[in-house]
Amino acid sequence: MGAGRILGAGSCWAGALLVTLMVLRTHLAHCMERPRRVVFQGKSDCLFTNGTERVRFLDRYIYNRQQLLHFDSDLGVYVADTELGRPQAEHWNKDQAILAQARAEVDRFCRHNYGVAQTGKMVGRTVQPKVKVSPTKSGSQPHSHLLVCSVTGFYPSGIEIKWLKNGQEQTAGVVSTELLQNGDWTFQILVMLEMSPQRGDIYTCQVEHISLQGPIAVHWEAQSDSARSKMLTGVGGFVLGLIFLAPGLLIYLKNKKGRPVPQPAGLLS
Numbered sequence: 321m322g323a324g325r326i327l328g329a330g331s332c333w334a335g336a337l338l339v340t341l342m343v344l345r346t347h348l349a350h351c352m353e354r355p356r357r358v359v360f361q362g363k364s365d366c367l368f369t370n371g372t373e374r375v376r377f378l379d380r381y382i383y384n385r386q387q388l389l390h391f392d393s394d395l396g397v398y399v400a401d402t403e404l405g406r407p408q409a410e411h412w413n414k415d416q417a418i419l420a421q422a423r424a425e426v427d428r429f430c431r432h433n434y435g436v437a438q439t440g441k442m443v444g445r446t447v448q449p450k451v452k453v454s455p456t457k458s459g460s461q462p463h464s465h466l467l468v469c470s471v472t473g474f475y476p477s478g479i480e481i482k483w484l485k486n487g488q489e490q491t492a493g494v495v496s497t498e499l500l501q502n503g504d505w506t507f508q509i510l511v512m513l514e515m516s517p518q519r520g521d522i523y524t525c526q527v528e529h530i531s532l533q534g535p536i537a538v539h540w541e542a543q544s545d546s547a548r549s550k551m552l553t554g555v556g557g558f559v560l561g562l563i564f565l566a567p568g569l570l571i572y573l574k575n576k577k578g579r580p581v582p583q584p585a586g587l588l589s
């Protein structure tokens with residue numbers, strides 16, 4: 321193991337595809353239908369536990385949206401998922417060469433690629449989340465508010481996010497989006513808390529992630545309505561002051577420029 325190329329799973333693609341095409345051809349010959357589009361997929365998954373200590377290989381065959389059959393390395397045989405997959409599963413299970421190849425994939429495909437991923441620093445990759453708290457006013461009740469904790473840009477996907485109010489964990493009124501996969505090896509998620517803020521309440525979004533030494537805590541402090549109106553009064557006063565100050569300043573500067581320059585003293589007087 322170690323460095324090397326990523327290998328594909330050596331599955332029985334060609335065989336399955338051939339069967340599918342033959343089924344289609346006979347179908348077409350009988351019915352004279354126009355050609356139909358079909359999607360045939362093979363998906364090979366490696367599931368790792370404790371590094372490569374325990375590895376499970378799953379090889380799945382999907383016709384349109386229906387999984388026909390799969391190979392499970394825990395069982396060591398092909399398993400039919402639908403009646404349509406049964407003949408194929410029975411056919412491959414009788415073929416010792418195909419079975420041996422499928423059983424070897426935990427090493428040839430999974431453990432090998434784990435080594436490649438380790439060399440490429442994909443195994444053990446961690447990126448710290450960014451955490452931001454912002455209020456919005458769209459709760460289900462007219463006077464309730466939403467606090468949104470946006471947790472972005474982290475890897476891997478496992479994360480624990482809690483809402484606290486004055487240090488107490490909140491479970492009621494907490495809603496979360498699904499985990500969003502950005503497609504660039506980072507994830508993001510939003511966790512909302514519905515609340516009716518009272519002055520002085522401190523809300524905290526607390527995030528724990530494998531990339532962090534300790535939890536990240538971002539606080540938000542509720543302002544009462546009177547505090548908000550005091551602040552607005554202050555801002556209003558400041559703007560009013562500016563409105564009076566500006567023309568005064570202009571007039572002052574104009575006068576300063578227009579004033580006659582003092583004459584040098586002593587020539588003719």
Ligand SMILES: *[C@@H]1O[C@H](CO)[C@@H](O)[C@H](O)[C@H]1NC(C)=O
Pocket residue numbers: 370371373
């Ligand atoms: C993980 O694997 C190592 C050997 O690679 C073993 O010593 C250890 O006990 C395993 N840990 C668990 C939790 O199974």
